[in-house]
Amino acid sequence: MSDQPDNTSRCPFTLDRRRFLQGLGAAGVGVAAGGLGRPARAADDHAVTGAPVSTTTAQAYPFHGRHQQGILTPRPAAGMVVACDVLARNRTGLERLLRTLTERIAFLTEGGTYPERDPAYPPADSGILGPTIAPDGLTVTVSLGASLFDTRFGLADARPRHLQRMTGFPNDALEPERCHGDLSLQICANTHDTTLHALRDLIKHTPGLLMVRWKQEGTVPVVPPRDNGPTPSARNYLGFRDGTANPDTDDATLMDALIWTGDDPEEPAWTRGGSYQVVRIIRNYVERWDRTPLAEQEAVFGRHKASGAPLDGAQEHDTPDYAADPEGRITPLDAHIRLANPRTPGFEKHRILRRPFNYSNGVEANGQFDMGLLFIVYQADLQAGFITVQNRLNGEPLEEYIQPVGGGYFFTLPGVVDATDYLGRALLEATAT
Amino acid sequence: MSSRSLLIAAAAFGLMALQGPARADVEPEALVEPVAEYKLYVLDNLDAFVGHTRDFTRAIEAGELERAQSLYAPTRVYYERIEPVAELFADLDASIDAREDDYEKGVDDPDFTGFHRLEYGLFKQQTTDGLAPYARRLMSDVKDLESRVQGLTFPPAKVVGGAAALMEEVAATKVSGEEDRYSHTDLWDFQGNVDGSQKIFALFKPLIAEEDPAFVERVEDNFAAVEATLAHYRLAANDPEAGFVSYEKVSDKDRRALVGPVTVLAEDLSTLRGKLGL
Numbered sequence: 001m002s003d004q005p006d007n008t009s010r011c012p013f014t015l016d017r018r019r020f021l022q023g024l025g026a027a028g029v030g031v032a033a034g035g036l037g038r039p040a041r042a043a044d045d046h047a048v049t050g051a052p053v054s055t056t057t058a059q060a061y062p063f064h065g066r067h068q069q070g071i072l073t074p075r076p077a078a079g080m081v082v083a084c085d086v087l088a089r090n091r092t093g094l095e096r097l098l099r100t101l102t103e104r105i106a107f108l109t110e111g112g113t114y115p116e117r118d119p120a121y122p123p124a125d126s127g128i129l130g131p132t133i134a135p136d137g138l139t140v141t142v143s144l145g146a147s148l149f150d151t152r153f154g155l156a157d158a159r160p161r162h163l164q165r166m167t168g169f170p171n172d173a174l175e176p177e178r179c180h181g182d183l184s185l186q187i188c189a190n191t192h193d194t195t196l197h198a199l200r201d202l203i204k205h206t207p208g209l210l211m212v213r214w215k216q217e218g219t220v221p222v223v224p225p226r227d228n229g230p231t232p233s234a235r236n237y238l239g240f241r242d243g244t245a246n247p248d249t250d251d252a253t254l255m256d257a258l259i260w261t262g263d264d265p266e267e268p269a270w271t272r273g274g275s276y277q278v279v280r281i282i283r284n285y286v287e288r289w290d291r292t293p294l295a296e297q298e299a300v301f302g303r304h305k306a307s308g309a310p311l312d313g314a315q316e317h318d319t320p321d322y323a324a325d326p327e328g329r330i331t332p333l334d335a336h337i338r339l340a341n342p343r344t345p346g347f348e349k350h351r352i353l354r355r356p357f358n359y360s361n362g363v364e365a366n367g368q369f370d371m372g373l374l375f376i377v378y379q380a381d382l383q384a385g386f387i388t389v390q391n392r393l394n395g396e397p398l399e400e401y402i403q404p405v406g407g408g409y410f411f412t413l414p415g416v417v418d419a420t421d422y423l424g425r426a427l428l429e430a431t432a433t
Numbered sequence: 434m435s436s437r438s439l440l441i442a443a444a445a446f447g448l449m450a451l452q453g454p455a456r457a458d459v460e461p462e463a464l465v466e467p468v469a470e471y472k473l474y475v476l477d478n479l480d481a482f483v484g485h486t487r488d489f490t491r492a493i494e495a496g497e498l499e500r501a502q503s504l505y506a507p508t509r510v511y512y513e514r515i516e517p518v519a520e521l522f523a524d525l526d527a528s529i530d531a532r533e534d535d536y537e538k539g540v541d542d543p544d545f546t547g548f549h550r551l552e553y554g555l556f557k558q559q560t561t562d563g564l565a566p567y568a569r570r571l572m573s574d575v576k577d578l579e580s581r582v583q584g585l586t587f588p589p590a591k592v593v594g595g596a597a598a599l600m601e602e603v604a605a606t607k608v609s610g611e612e613d614r615y616s617h618t619d620l621w622d623f624q625g626n627v628d629g630s631q632k633i634f635a636l637f638k639p640l641i642a643e644e645d646p647a648f649v650e651r652v653e654d655n656f657a658a659v660e661a662t663l664a665h666y667r668l669a670a671n672d673p674e675a676g677f678v679s680y681e682k683v684s685d686k687d688r689r690a691l692v693g694p695v696t697v698l699a700e701d702l703s704t705l706r707g708k709l710g711l
């Protein structure tokens with residue numbers, strides 16, 4: 001409810017009354033259908049298990065383009081990262097893998113009907129979304145890890161310049177079984193089941209080529225539509241709006257500078273149109289956080305919790321003025337946002353595009369929740385981007401409440417431009433002997 | 434009538450119970466012989482299984498720890514080969530081959546019996562003390578299994594489906610090393626499952642070889658790939674009896690190298706029933 005637009009109500013009573021009526025509207029349908037005071041008819045029972053309705057199942061993002069989807073694409077409510085090892089034994093196998101992924105992703109993101117098979121055979125699809133699937137805002141983003149550029153496929157000379165095995169930072173407690181991988185799949189959609197369906201389809205079509213190494217699912221809380229003004233950023237599991245200060249994705253020149261690899265003459269030519277992807281599974285100690293005074297929480301981030309505004313501002317998208325606060329009296333010098341982006345001249349090139357999801361996995365032996373942030377960022381230059389920013393954040397007060405436990409560095413392949421193209425084609429052609 | 438033709442007749446009888454039209458070009462009668470052959474294979478393995486179980490359980494009852502340890506894996510192999518048939522008897526499968534994870538109280542659960550209970554005593558606790566009752570129970574369960582299988586009419590769909598089921602076993606529990614977590618003899622079981630699957634495939638292959646040579650070739654290639662990786666880990670190249678190194682010694686790279694062909698086999702063999710119209 002706190003994410004309701006509040007600019008419509010001058011009088012709190014009006015707002016409360018409206019909310020009350022909205023609530024009644026949703027809950028009241030059943031009562032109205034059955035008639036007040038009368039028992040519901042048998043037909044109403046089906047409503048209990050009828051599928052929940054969504055108006056966005058037909059939403060589709062075009063698969064073909066210079067860049068892959070899932071980077072500048074608006075972040076939907078469900079996302080996951082699946083890191084895989086490539087089992088293909090030679091370049092032929094690798095090409096088959098990349099062509100198969102291309103073909104499946106093209107189908108899945110457009111939607112369509114699976115072929116019917118003789119019932120004596122296993123069906124063509126898991127069927128968890130029925131024989132005809134809707135795109136539901138699905139995107140699948142394919143990226144390669146540094147380990148794929150070893151001796152197996154003859155790719156060593158074509159490794160993106162900054163691509164390397166992720167190393168631990170001081171606050172990390174990396175679990176080997178949740179780190180690295182030859183290839184990552186970032187799968188996002190309006191609903192969780194659509195992402196899972198896509199994953200099962202991709203894995204079923206790549207036996208002997210891919211083996212899942214780890215997987216982390218996440219979500220983004222939804223907000224009601226707004227009539228005017230920008231949609232506020234979604235909140236993470238520490239209760240703060242996350243994504244506010246991202247670089248403007250509508251600014252193509254800025255994206256070319258900050259997100260898309262290619263301008264650097266020292267990068268292999270095939271990387272043009274790709275991007276460095278960093279994935280970090282960052283545990284949040286939420287019980288402890290919830291027992292931390294609000295003023296301290298806000299000082300840790302340098303933003304107001306309710307609005308997302310910087311500590312010296314009033315609206316979420318106000319720009320903090322650190323120059324006017326050189327000693328950090330308003331925004332502490334070690335506040336997360338101030339360390340992550342001091343907004344000093346020349347720092348622009350270190351900006352990164354964050355596209356995270358919240359995750360919740362279960363319960364630890366101590367009874368505390370295993371929750372946190374599936375942190376995903378994109379940048380044209382891994383070194384200038386994530387690595388520089390993370391090094392600045394080392395030792396920040398936020399570390400008391402978080403701990404990175406997994407993830408990896410990957411290079412997101414350039415897009416598939418048309419039906420004759422496939423993911424990684426430029427890489428394979430550049431390394432053909 | 435020889436026992437062989439008797440079996441063929443019995444298998445043919447089993448087929449008559451088949452429901453619905455067959456879809457592939459394979460005539461139901463064509464399945465009679467391979468199904469009967471398979472029953473012979475199963476009975477041969479059961480016969481050996483009973484004999485090996487006798488030696489194994491006697492060693493335990495005699496308190497011969499080392500001998501019992503050395504007989505553990507070579508005995509299980511026979512069971513692993515015929516697992517799809519053995520699993521038709523859920524009660525025996527549980528008492529012979531359940532793992533501690535199948536019980537809420539784990540190793541301390543009074544219902545936890547069979548090979549893996551003995552494995553826990555022999556390899557984790559390193560003693561035969563207290564194992565005699567489990568050994569006696571295992572012996573009687575295994576004999577019971579043999580007599581029940583003798584009287585069983587083999588449903589062809591189960592037999593053919595067994596080829597894929599065995600690879601599913603490998604994919605689900607063998608690659609991870611969770612099957613024999615104390616003895617680390619997983620590769621023996623692995624080989625047993627692969628043997629059993631390969632046997633079924635070999636028996637039915639003639640029925641599809643002409644129609645689908647590419648499929649047959651791919652399956653055989655993947656079996657060969659698995660065998661080649663397993664061969665690296667044999668203690669003696671020319672002596673299958675010598676067995677395998679501890680699964681702990683299998684590198685992550687090789688574990689992954691096994692996943693590939695195993696998954697393709699599971700995927701391909703899952704179509705075998707369809708190809709045979711079952």
Ligand code: HEM
Nearest residue numbers: 240241242243244245246282301337340341373389390402
């Ligand atoms: C669990 C871990 C983290 C949490 C909960 C978190 C949360 C936040 C929040 C609430 C903001 C302010 C709103 C916004 O601009 O989006 C923010 C900003 C930011 N964070 Fe994080 N963050 C985390 C980890 C990281 C990491 C690992 C990095 C990079 C190494 C990072 C880089 C940034 C950047 C660059 C900004 C924008 C700063 C600006 O331009 O003003 N964050 N983060």
